[in-house]
Amino acid sequence: NGTTRVAVIAGDGIGPEVISSGVAVMRAAVDPSVGLEFEEFPWGSEYYLEHGRMMPEDAIETLSGFDEIYLGAVGWPTVPDHVSLWGLLLPIRRRFDQYINLRPTRLLRGVEGPLRAADAGALDITVVRENTEGEYSDSGGRIYKGTPHEIAVQESIFTRRGVERVVRYAYELATEKSGRLVGATKSNGISITMPFFDEIFREIGEEYPRVEATLMHADALAARLVLNPERFDVVVGSNLFGDLLSEITAAISGAIGIAPSANLNPEGTYPSLFEPIHGSAPDIAGQGIANPAGAIWAASLLLEHAGHAEAGTRVLDALEGALADGARTRDLGGESSTEEVTQAVLGRLKDAQGA
Numbered sequence: 001n002g003t004t005r006v007a008v009i010a011g012d013g014i015g016p017e018v019i020s021s022g023v024a025v026m027r028a029a030v031d032p033s034v035g036l037e038f039e040e041f042p043w044g045s046e047y048y049l050e051h052g053r054m055m056p057e058d059a060i061e062t063l064s065g066f067d068e069i070y071l072g073a074v075g076w077p078t079v080p081d082h083v084s085l086w087g088l089l090l091p092i093r094r095r096f097d098q099y100i101n102l103r104p105t106r107l108l109r110g111v112e113g114p115l116r117a118a119d120a121g122a123l124d125i126t127v128v129r130e131n132t133e134g135e136y137s138d139s140g141g142r143i144y145k146g147t148p149h150e151i152a153v154q155e156s157i158f159t160r161r162g163v164e165r166v167v168r169y170a171y172e173l174a175t176e177k178s179g180r181l182v183g184a185t186k187s188n189g190i191s192i193t194m195p196f197f198d199e200i201f202r203e204i205g206e207e208y209p210r211v212e213a214t215l216m217h218a219d220a221l222a223a224r225l226v227l228n229p230e231r232f233d234v235v236v237g238s239n240l241f242g243d244l245l246s247e248i249t250a251a252i253s254g255a256i257g258i259a260p261s262a263n264l265n266p267e268g269t270y271p272s273l274f275e276p277i278h279g280s281a282p283d284i285a286g287q288g289i290a291n292p293a294g295a296i297w298a299a300s301l302l303l304e305h306a307g308h309a310e311a312g313t314r315v316l317d318a319l320e321g322a323l324a325d326g327a328r329t330r331d332l333g334g335e336s337s338t339e340e341v342t343q344a345v346l347g348r349l350k351d352a353q354g355a
């Protein structure tokens, strides 16, 4: 009941190009009488150059009035990356306690992954990334400059609560899926935080005797994801490892332009945020050739989360159908523009709805 209110932050570079595809697809997929309302916010690097901040001071308060957030990408060469990201995306993830970053990847029909031997269906991996702490910390940093021996020190923060909740989420997800879970560690080289992560991973595992749970060093895991992707199902990792590993799973499923990212506040106390995993791609921005698949898949996850599961499934089916029909951008070896892929997805949706 009631309308789902979605805040749209298209952001920088190809962000607005792919977000307009996703919004068009959501509008087409959900019956207008059910109600999906979009409000756009022109925040990002251009806003920064004009106002000296990436988003207004009361942005978090404004966003808290929405059910979901749909974001393109943040970051542009005119603003240092740590300023733009710590001025918009990272504070949103933290302030809204979006501690789960869910990054599913599959080899969709019609997409040839770089691992040509893999069959469609053989690759189906979800990376569960911790999203609010770990190596991405904004406290405790120090830098000593001005001598030939300059030093930069930055602390990682792993809290028991933070590790427990993401690990438990991953065990639950593995239970629903194949029952296999891998935890990404690096306790051979990182001697405090990673053994702590491992200890909690094992402890929580005792509550899930039916899940086949393994800890793997993140470097070896990175190689195995490329060599034997079919062996993996759910992978859980810290903020940094989850980021890197999910970029690998995205790439082996065809291209990073395909993969979505759901930044979830599972309790629903705050809005969740849905985005493609890719960035603003300054090298191709403004050319109309960005792959909208990641943004469209993210839209499908948003719909599912907002209680429109059936519409979400229709969107993903339409995307897969369009790709299989040959509506593929250059990063996938095709020649289609962003607009052509979007139209193909809209056409598929219309056919499905008319059927």
Ligand code: NAD
Pocket (backbone or CB within 6 Å): 014, 018, 072, 073, 074, 075, 076, 077, 081, 085, 089, 256, 257, 258, 275, 276, 277, 278, 279, 280, 281, 282, 283, 284, 289, 290, 291, 292, 294, 329, 331
């Ligand atoms: P990127 O993801 O923007 O681009 C990496 C490469 O992938 C580029 O060659 C790009 O052309 C290509 N690519 C990415 N998305 C694509 C798409 N949809 N279709 C076709 N090709 C695509 O990563 P980057 O170059 O490291 O970062 C650029 C900027 O984006 C930086 O400012 C970075 O901090 C930011 N960034 C933001 C987010 C986010 O907002 N969530 C994520 C990653 C990077």
Ligand code: IPM
Pocket (backbone or CB within 6 Å): 075, 085, 243, 277, 279
């Ligand atoms: C992502 C991005 C961000 C992250 C950057 C841009 C800060 O890579 O959304 O994965 O590392 O979280």
